[in-house]
Amino acid sequence: MSELLAVTPPSDAWRQTHLGRLLGHSMRRFDARVLQLMARDVEVPLGLSNLAARDKVGAAHIHITRHLSLAGDRLTDLAERAGMTKQSMADLVKQCEAWGLVTRENDARDARTRRVCFTAAGLAWLQAFRNAVAQAEAEFREEVGQDVAAVVALGLEVYAGGGMG
Numbered sequence: 001m002s003e004l005l006a007v008t009p010p011s012d013a014w015r016q017t018h019l020g021r022l023l024g025h026s027m028r029r030f031d032a033r034v035l036q037l038m039a040r041d042v043e044v045p046l047g048l049s050n051l052a053a054r055d056k057v058g059a060a061h062i063h064i065t066r067h068l069s070l071a072g073d074r075l076t077d078l079a080e081r082a083g084m085t086k087q088s089m090a091d092l093v094k095q096c097e098a099w100g101l102v103t104r105e106n107d108a109r110d111a112r113t114r115r116v117c118f119t120a121a122g123l124a125w126l127q128a129f130r131n132a133v134a135q136a137e138a139e140f141r142e143e144v145g146q147d148v149a150a151v152v153a154l155g156l157e158v159y160a161g162g163g164m165g
Contacts, residue, residue, distance in 0.1 A: 037132035044128045045121045064096055065129045072117035
């Protein structure tokens with residue numbers, strides 16, 4: 001037992017500073033900034049702006065904003081693209097539907113299914129998302145410098161598109 005106590009423990013700092021943790025913190029910071037900017041956007045319908053300002057809109061809601069195509073999508077396709085279960089996406093769509101962001105419409109190509117589509121308010125939300133992302137990216141470039149931002153963007157693009165070997 002005394003032999004175990006005599007061994008110097010390895011540094012524990014890696015758990016707080018590894019790349020995955022830094023990426024996670026960075027993504028949460030970026031998404032929080034985007035939502036903050038959207039809450040202030042005068043083009044966003046007031047009810048949605050209030051939801052964003054009160055932290056009722058979270059990262060899960062951003063999945064719909066990021067992944068729903070302008071033509072609309074079947075729930076299963078939307079869930080797959082967002083990396084969510086169909087049930088989780090259904091719950092999210094139901095909430096976004098209640099907020100007036102999306103609607104469910106009959107699918108002209110398949111009468112058995114429905115498509116999730118943006119409403120007019122949802123399209124305004126999407127434009128606000130686009131504007132907020134552009135501003136948050138500009139702030140990132142300002143904070144870390146243009147050269148570092150370019151390298152980070154290229155590195156993340158390669159990493160996100162790559163496999164594990």
